[in-house]
Amino acid sequence: MNRKKNWERLRQETFDICIIGAGASGAGAALDAALRGYRVALIDRGDFAGETSSRSTKLIHGGVRYLEQAIKKLDLAQLRQVRHGLAERRTVIRNAPHLAHPLAILTPVFSWFEGMYMTIGLSLYDFIAGHDAFPKGRWLNQVQALEKSPMLTRQMHSAVLYYDGQFNDARYALALAHSADEASAAVVNYAAVTGFGREKGQLKTAVVEDQLTGEIINVRATVFLNCTGPYADGIRLLANPDLEPRIRPSKGVHIVLPRETLQSDYAILIPKTADGRVVFAIPFGDKVFVGTTDNDYSDLAQEPVLEPDEVDYLLETVKPYLAKTPLGAEVQAGFGGIRPLIVSSRADTKTLLRDHEVEHDSESGLLSLLGGKWTTYRLMAQDAVDRAGELLKRTVPGRTETHYLIGGEAYRFEDWQVLQTQYGLPADVCQHLMQTYGNRAERVAQLTSKQSLLAEKLTDSQPFIKAEVVYQVREEMAVTLRDVLARRWRLELSNWQLTAQLTPQVARLMANELAWDDAYRIEQIQAYQNLLESFIRQAGLTANQSAVETS
Template sequence: MNRTTSLARLQNEMFDIVIIGAGASGAGCALDAVLRGYKVALIDKKDFASETSSRSTKLIHGGVRYLEQAFKKLDFAQLKQVRHGLEERHIVLKNAPHLARPLALMTPVSSWFEGLYFKIGLSLYDTFATNDTLPKSKWLNKKEVLEKIPTLDRQKLHSGVLYYDGQLDDARYCLALAQSASENGAAVANYVQVTGFGKDENGKLNAVNATDALNGDALTIRAKLVINCTGPFSDHVRLMANAALSERLRPSKGVHLSLPYSTLNSEYAMLIPKTSDGRVVFAIPFEGATMIGTTDTECDEIAREPTLNHKEREYLAATLNPYLAKPIDPAQIRAGFGGLRPLLATDPTKSTKSLVRDHEVEIDEQSGLISLLGGKWTTYRLMAKDTLDEADKVLGQSRECKTADYILAGGENYGAGSWQDLNAQFGLAADIARHLVSKYGSRAHQVASLVQEDAQLAERLSPAYPYIRAEVVFTVRNEMVVTPRDFLARRIRLEITDWDETLNSLPVVADLMAHELGWTEAEKTRYADAYASEIGQFMADAR
């Protein structure tokens, strides 16, 4: 993906479809559209997956909570959502095996009755999961549970129910979608902000007016059709296209915090089935940390980035502490992050916790804008398919969706054991080789080969993590990294697991980027200082 080349194409070519928003739904739509044979442009006002799509709980799931609500309230919309999620789960796992994998989740229980309740519920969950090979749920005794998660409080523990879902690196999965779209002919560019639309004599959209957010240059992107995939910001784009439309979304805020891996000291995740506000909370191993989330609070202020605050930090810690032999020390918190859910406002009387995570494809008859509203990560591909099916009708076409069996960038010819080849061929430490293969898949050797050109690129960015300097160079050249945060937050996930080490790594990352991108000393300082200030604010908000 070359940003300069893409910008020239955006300005000079005529597209069938331009897609606004390069999160999971937008990148998914771009890949679906280009595989159907359309000429496609994909743009985002920030980086790929810079908002909601990089701030999930990293689960690929049907939703255990939705299943419970479906039966308790006879809510068949919730049941449909579970079924769709579980149908898509195996496709998400299959299409990017380097970025998505099965995850074992333990539900600790304090009595035999609780154990029976959750075993029945999770067995029902299993029955909805057709077409995949994940193991079925099991009811384990106390000893078996403690062997898997040794930090639990043995005095309160009776037993546990084990089940399986999927886990993904959400930001890199979204990037792989954008890369795959680009490699199939889409013009893809980050940091392109929409400022308005051009319309034909009938009032239909025929161009997107935009600005290059990095240098202020104006762009006019001509297209037959515009698709709005901006998640919680969808109403802004809809009203820009047609001011007479009513708002459709009720964004809600969800936050996570990151603790040391030793908090659970396990590769097993944990489902906390009971919280003070009627949700479920997950504690999940991710990138050398234990990540806990999520919350659900109504959010009216969507212009400001959602962050972890003190109250939310205390809530998540208080939710996990009753299950641990040793309570969490607030000083152990390494990082936190927040995101916005793009919930459809189906019923203004309902709390955001009870709104279904379903999606809708809206076509505005006046402007011709297609908006993909609502949804969740697990069903991104189904959401994209539904959207492109509607686009087909508008464009007078009938084209087959090919995404169900399309292996994403880095997944082609992937082998989980290929890290051993990197270890042998390039002399990289085992943890570094494993990391490269888990993030870049079959393209990991391209990152490792940079080490042969410059031995210094084999050096770690932080002694505590497997990330190396070569990744900075590779991602700038191949993954459209243009700011330090693009790299540290989304290409590697250090920002969401360890704020201190993010700050410690920042000077080296900025130096390498400055060399690759030709920054002046003043530009390098400006980028580094701005990001350091953001991290400082995140830390302050969480205190």
């Protein structure tokens, strides 16, 4: 992806569809539309998946909670949502197998009746999923459950095992955007829509400001598609100030604990918390993510951050399910995201449906893709582009269901051994490259042949090598430190202290590629380290090490 070239395309070309927002739904819609042959622009005021789409629980699922509610309330809409989710999780994994895979999940229960209830529910979940590649669940006795997850409490009666999917959400969204770019979409991050130009009330241009240079251009398109998630009302009201708000934002946070918290590849589902939620404890790399919460959130101008009461709530929630209670001092990081729940008459965010809607404002012509969830991003995108095709008076069938994303085609994890033989990199590095870049891992490794210093790890405790930063700048449109450390890698999400320590090394590599002078490089390091320190402070955690190096 070449940002400079694509920015020039935005300036010069006229597009069929300009998609605003490059998270899951926007990047998915860009790929869908480009594969149909439409002329497509994809822009975002920040990075790809810079907001909600990089801060999920990293699960691809039909929704166990939705299934329970659907049965209890005889709610066919929720049952349909579960069925769609279960069908799509297979597609999500099939199209990017390096970024997504099945995940075993254990639900500890404390009585025979509870075990039977969960077994019946999860058997129905498997039945709805049909004959897919996921293993089927089963009821385990206590001994069997402890063999799989030794840190579970001995107070449990037994545990029910089932399977859903796990994925790297930020890199999946990046793969969608990158795939759209290669399908001829003009893809640009850090490009903010600040207004619209109209003819007879209908949107004809978007006023777009380059957030890196300050340059302002007018992007011409026939259809403008708003895919900005929880921020959708902002674009809707920019297009038509008379519209009623449709989004009710909900904040969800996760805390990050050491891998030793579970000592297992099996996740844990806590099926019902004191206030009626569902919480997961999920192994992800060398950490365990615990979440999520679900509370109204009103200040969209502020990034959602982890707060002390949320840390306490999640630690208290997992306490009855583990033999050893995790302590606040063990929390190494956390992250918050905002769900784009569609306004409903229902009273609280826990019961709001996360299904989606494609809205057409006839007065301005704006299309908005509202609501939804990660697992069904492809169906959401398909519905939105179908509607755009109708407005263009040129309908073309979608074909994303079997389209491999960047890195996915002919992917074989075992090929890490070929990388190791050819480039002499350590085994953990080669495995990491395969799971991060898929069949493009060799493109990263090739950089080490041309410049041996790029084969060096940034730290002994992680498999990240310097060549990745160069590749991410040249090929994946990384332009800020956070682009690399929070999204193309997921280090910011898992370890704030280590992220701060590695920031200067990453900054030096980026400076060489992006022609940063020393003053700008040091300014970027300090700003990012200050941000990380603010996360630690706002979460009520104590920094046991400081990030002192800035040069």
